[in-house]
Amino acid sequence: MLIGYMRVSKADGSQATDLQRDALVAAGVDPAHLYEDQASGKREDRPGLASCLKALRPGDTLVVWKLDRLGRDLRHLINTVHDLTGRGIGLKVLTGHGAAIDTTTAAGKLVFGIFAALAEFERELIAERTVAGLASARARGRKGGRPFKMTAAKLRLAMAAMGQSETKVGDLCQELGITRQTLYR
Template structure:
């Protein structure tokens, strides 16, 4: 099943979604399965994207008009595409200079793999900086580190909350003290467990 997402930067009527929605429909996306947002700055909430991510299930394909409609910057984009890859969700970009992607094809899967590698590289850099910071802190007699954000008790609350079809994942993540990306790492949009969540529950 294909699910579409469209976004424009202004809600004042000066930008419209028609071009994107027409392209998504032409690509075979049912109009009832197209989510959208009017969001400009990085701080603007994107309830349409939240609902879209919640609706996606393994084997589905997320379709966008252009790559920049999904992520607002490279780091944001790499993280989201890596999450899609980990969740076994396909990704298709319809337009863009050299940025057409379809992960149901061999070339598209190669691009997906490159994004996954970039995400892993970013995680390794963060991990190295964290370890270096902790080592420096210990050398000065201080202890540090961020507490684990997901344990069995928190995971059970997340599963129960996400199973509510009317729940908003960003609100759930905020109440649990984590990002939406972290929440979706462990739990699917319907409250079922992902591989990372299974690992915690089976400890």
């Protein structure tokens, strides 16, 4: 069964789904099996997409007008298609840069495999640059992480104050600008 998904970016409805709807119906999608969202492609909370993915069964094909209608983030797209493939569901993109993607065919699987390999390569490059950047910063004496709230001066003051019986922990913490948990560490 062919199931279609449409998305327009503007929640105010200034962008219509008519063009997408017509293309999906012309591709053989039953109008009763169309799902729609009016949200940014970067937003994770897209109820139409969630319902669409839930309705798909093994052997079905998800049809989208353009690949960017499914999502703008490459990692999200790859994860979505990987999930669909694992469930025995195909993906067909009708127009745009992803029009060669039809995971129900060998050529479409190849194109998507290339996209997935490029995305993994990009992730590995980012990880390598991150590790190299952290090592470089450490070599220059820069330590990562959040600065300590409890300085040596605050520690001396706290130890002196805690030695006095009339000291209230809450008041001391407030005066030092730290939490009880920080004080007891």
